[in-house]
Amino acid sequence: MSIVELCQAIQQTAWATRFRQADLFFPLVEGTHILSLSLSVGLILMLDVRILRLGFQSEPVSRIMRQVMRWALPGFAIMFVTGVLLFLAQAESVYTNSYFRVKMLMLLLLGINAAVFQFKYFPSMVVWDSGEAVPAGAQVIAVVSLIFWMVVIACGRLMAYEL
Amino acid sequence: MSLQRLWQMSYDSKTIDILRNSKHAIPIIQSFHLFGITLLLGAMVILNFRMLGIGFGETRLEVLAKPVWKWATSGLLLAMASGFFVFVPDPARYAANKSFLVKMTVLLVAILFQYTFYRRVVRTESANVRPGRHVVVPLVSLTLWFTVAWAGRSIAFLG
Amino acid sequence: MKIKLLALSILLLLAIPVLAHHSFAMFELTKDVTYEGTVVEYRWENPHTHIILKVDSGAADPSTVGTWDIEGGATSIMGRQGWTRSTFKPGDHAKLVAHPMKDGVTKGASLFYAIMPDGKRLYHDIARPKGEASGSN
Numbered sequence: 001m002s003i004v005e006l007c008q009a010i011q012q013t014a015w016a017t018r019f020r021q022a023d024l025f026f027p028l029v030e031g032t033h034i035l036s037l038s039l040s041v042g043l044i045l046m047l048d049v050r051i052l053r054l055g056f057q058s059e060p061v062s063r064i065m066r067q068v069m070r071w072a073l074p075g076f077a078i079m080f081v082t083g084v085l086l087f088l089a090q091a092e093s094v095y096t097n098s099y100f101r102v103k104m105l106m107l108l109l110l111g112i113n114a115a116v117f118q119f120k121y122f123p124s125m126v127v128w129d130s131g132e133a134v135p136a137g138a139q140v141i142a143v144v145s146l147i148f149w150m151v152v153i154a155c156g157r158l159m160a161y162e163l
Numbered sequence: 164m165s166l167q168r169l170w171q172m173s174y175d176s177k178t179i180d181i182l183r184n185s186k187h188a189i190p191i192i193q194s195f196h197l198f199g200i201t202l203l204l205g206a207m208v209i210l211n212f213r214m215l216g217i218g219f220g221e222t223r224l225e226v227l228a229k230p231v232w233k234w235a236t237s238g239l240l241l242a243m244a245s246g247f248f249v250f251v252p253d254p255a256r257y258a259a260n261k262s263f264l265v266k267m268t269v270l271l272v273a274i275l276f277q278y279t280f281y282r283r284v285v286r287t288e289s290a291n292v293r294p295g296r297h298v299v300v301p302l303v304s305l306t307l308w309f310t311v312a313w314a315g316r317s318i319a320f321l322g
Numbered sequence: 323m324k325i326k327l328l329a330l331s332i333l334l335l336l337a338i339p340v341l342a343h344h345s346f347a348m349f350e351l352t353k354d355v356t357y358e359g360t361v362v363e364y365r366w367e368n369p370h371t372h373i374i375l376k377v378d379s380g381a382a383d384p385s386t387v388g389t390w391d392i393e394g395g396a397t398s399i400m401g402r403q404g405w406t407r408s409t410f411k412p413g414d415h416a417k418l419v420a421h422p423m424k425d426g427v428t429k430g431a432s433l434f435y436a437i438m439p440d441g442k443r444l445y446h447d448i449a450r451p452k453g454e455a456s457g458s459n
Binding site for chain 1 (some may be wrong): 340
Binding site (some may be wrong): 026027030031034035037038039041042043045046049054055056060063064066067070071134150152154156157158160161 | 190191193194197198200201202203204205206207208209212218220221222226227229230231234288309312313314317319320
């Protein structure tokens, strides 16, 4: 069974159909998904800004990171859960949508971006935490984060404009 | 001049037609609207969670507010500018949409609250290091802004 | 440095249409085309209701021949205009006025209104034809 066929099967299940036909499910789940951008992407912005020394320069990077992650992690969890629900409700329509595919690719790259930061730059953070110089690599990661999140948000919006 | 005449001007305008019929314009403009909302709501989460004492407590409010207040204002301006260009090509549709009317009303209240009372509180709270002293003010701020955003999403779903 | 960042981000954003490789589902909003045929599927669902309509080769307008995906609005919005989950069912005859897709190839259209057997119009939303008053429910 191909992935498209699997998605078709999911879309045709009774509960997926019920989700789509319910008046409130979509508005509630999609609304939460979009509003939670503020709790996820909106907060990551704060960390990116500090890494690029565009703000909060008086604060150690680790302190900003700690405060951001406290709320960004649950924020991203909400994005993930609502995203999965939205996918399951319309698996085939969404899987065959080009903007969805670009969005997923971007999310994968963002995941890799975060992992590189976590494994390459985070361990040595105590060295550059309060100093003037942030490793160039970490700055690139912050820039990639800013740009790619904008692309993800735009793709999310554009999904609706492909039949 | 009645509202009807005003809307008709939009539908008759050749310039606005370019915007209306462009393949790319409206979704791209809506994406900028979302960037603005993310900036604004993110800023509100940071400042209000700090005041409620449920987050961002390690950093002084005045240090947070320095860049974050600018995000809130830039985000709001971006959302309003892009929102205008989403509205103008199809004014009759939005004007008749209840969610849109709710959104605009609450938006007005939110802006007034933000740039009068709320701004004063943030400035005086800076002198106070203890997070969690204010409860009503941050709750009102969060409620107002998230209601605006929610109403915006409801335009396409609840009408 | 900051200007370079801004330029890069704008370039990347503009690249999205290229990356996506598909045409936008933008409809010819100024064109009202009447599609008359048999309902293949009536999907009453969110985010969009879909009516799959088969127009036979004997149709008055030859450009409408074929099987079309005519997209409506969300269930609450259509519901307020009088649509229900059983307004149509497969096999029904239907007459739908819709805006076809810009690319002229894909058989998709954006529903404007249905003309019911009694002649009444069932709109998808509050939008009305030019010249008519809109917003009156």
